[in-house]
Amino acid sequence: MNTELKLQALLDGALDAREIREIETILAQDIQSAALMQELKWMKAAVAGNEAEVKLPETREFYWSKIERGIAAEAKKAAAAPAERAWWLRFIYPATGLAAMVAVMFVVSGGRTTDGADTESVPEDVNAISFRSEAEAMSVVYVADENGTFNPVGQETKNEPEADK
Amino acid sequence: MPQPPDFTTTLDVQLVASSQAGDMIAFEELVARHRDKIYARAFSMMRNEEDAIDLSQEAWVKAWQRLKQFQGDSSFATWMTRIVINLCLDQLRRQKRTRAESIEQLDEELGGVERQMPVVASNPAEGLERAELRKRIDKAMTQLSYEHRTVLILHEFEEMEYKQIAKVMNCSIGTVMSRLFYARRRLASLLQSLKKEQQS
Numbered sequence: 001m002n003t004e005l006k007l008q009a010l011l012d013g014a015l016d017a018r019e020i021r022e023i024e025t026i027l028a029q030d031i032q033s034a035a036l037m038q039e040l041k042w043m044k045a046a047v048a049g050n051e052a053e054v055k056l057p058e059t060r061e062f063y064w065s066k067i068e069r070g071i072a073a074e075a076k077k078a079a080a081a082p083a084e085r086a087w088w089l090r091f092i093y094p095a096t097g098l099a100a101m102v103a104v105m106f107v108v109s110g111g112r113t114t115d116g117a118d119t120e121s122v123p124e125d126v127n128a129i130s131f132r133s134e135a136e137a138m139s140v141v142y143v144a145d146e147n148g149t150f151n152p153v154g155q156e157t158k159n160e161p162e163a164d165k
Numbered sequence: 166m167p168q169p170p171d172f173t174t175t176l177d178v179q180l181v182a183s184s185q186a187g188d189m190i191a192f193e194e195l196v197a198r199h200r201d202k203i204y205a206r207a208f209s210m211m212r213n214e215e216d217a218i219d220l221s222q223e224a225w226v227k228a229w230q231r232l233k234q235f236q237g238d239s240s241f242a243t244w245m246t247r248i249v250i251n252l253c254l255d256q257l258r259r260q261k262r263t264r265a266e267s268i269e270q271l272d273e274e275l276g277g278v279e280r281q282m283p284v285v286a287s288n289p290a291e292g293l294e295r296a297e298l299r300k301r302i303d304k305a306m307t308q309l310s311y312e313h314r315t316v317l318i319l320h321e322f323e324e325m326e327y328k329q330i331a332k333v334m335n336c337s338i339g340t341v342m343s344r345l346f347y348a349r350r351r352l353a354s355l356l357q358s359l360k361k362e363q364q365s
Contacts, residue, residue: 005342008349012320014327035284043349046290046356047321052303054205056221057214060197063222067196070226071189 007037011044177241185232192232196225199242203249209318210253212307220256224249246323250333257311282350289356305355313348320345 001009006023009015015023027034056063132139172180172194180198183191203224208217227248235244290298306314312334319325319333330341 001339001342005339005346008342008346012327032284035286039285039353040346040349042285042288042290043353043356044321046288046298047302047317047352050295050299050302051205051209051318051322052299054201054208056200056204056218058218060200063200063218064193064196066222067225067229068189068193070222071229074226074230 003033004036007033008040011037011040178237181232181235181237181241184229185235192229195241199245200225202242203245206246206318206323207249207253209306209322210250210257210311210315212314216256220252221249224252227252247333250319250323254315254334257315261311282354285353285357289353289360301356301359302352304359305352308355309348309351313344313351316341316344317348317352 003023003026006015006019007027010020010023027037130139130141170190172191175191175194177195177198180191180195184195200221204217204221207221207224208214211217211220224245228245231248235241290301293301306317309317315334316330319330320327325333327338327341327345331338334341
């Protein structure tokens with residue numbers, strides 16, 4: 001805080017004891033600060049209790065009538081709000097239920113492969129594809145050569161009991 | 166025909182309690198008692214009669230809706246005044262966003278202008294009748310930006326501390342102090358000019 005604002009804070013009683021001593025020392029030594037402090041004191045004294053007296057330029061009844069209408073309008077709005085909420089709530093609950101059901105179905109179908117079904121992934125922008133057969137317990141990876149022809153590079157069988165090998 | 170209730174001896178706290186219970190006649194009495202003060206505060210901030218009427222009425226509507234929140238920590242008049250001050254500040258901020266600032270106003274906002282003003286050497290309020298002083302202060306207040314005017318109003322008329330003003334105006338205590346300092350210095354300069362005009 002600079003000295004000028006500290007002078008003002010002293011005037012407004014917003015300084016602690018140490019700061020008061022500090023600023024009083026400055027005031028005793030610096031004529032400019034003392035003059036500024038005097039100006040601030042004059043203004044504080046001039047303004048205090050001298051607010052212009054203003055009267056409402058409307059009659060009691062006329063002024064109240066608009067307030068009364070405002071209160072009634074707000075009450076009406078508040079009463080209408082639950083009905084408006086109910087309008088979209090009628091849709092939001094079934095929609096949420098449906099979304100939850102779809103999500104569950106997706107998780108269930110994605111997490112488990114149908115017994116014996118074969119899966120193959122062939123993205124367009126890659127030059128390797130894989131093939132997996134659950135029935136055969138086998139995976140094959142095809143890698144494309146420079147002509148775009150896919151050739152198997154290896155195959156793997158899994159989950160066969162040791163005794164069957 | 167039923168006689169309207171006589172509230173002459175009824176205290177504000179009793180009227181507030183009745184209003185909180187839904188008695189709109191009691192609330193209307195509170196409005197009648199404090200309407201001048203609430204309107205005057207709105208007018209001092211807005212400097213526009215129409216805005217002041219609208220905002221003070223809006224404050225009463227809000228007060229009715231929030232009456233249950235009034236716990237009696239301050240007087241009802243103080244509580245109402247805070248509501249109207251907040252509404253006026255919201256409105257002034259909205260107006261400021263849509264209005265181009267003059268270079269002088271921007272200088273004020275940036276600060277430092279007050280340091281260039283010469284210190285007033287004689288009391289510009291000395292020897293003035295109270296009514297005349299009030300008139301001059303009011304005239305000088307219209308020439309301050311709303312931020313400086315509001316800080317002065319809140320500190321000098323509403324007797325709020327720096328911290329409370331900072332909260333209401335949503336700024337730092339340093340900004341409040343700086344704005345108050347500028348407002349006082351500018352007010353001194355304006356009152357000095359008015360005094361000189363009168364003397365010449």
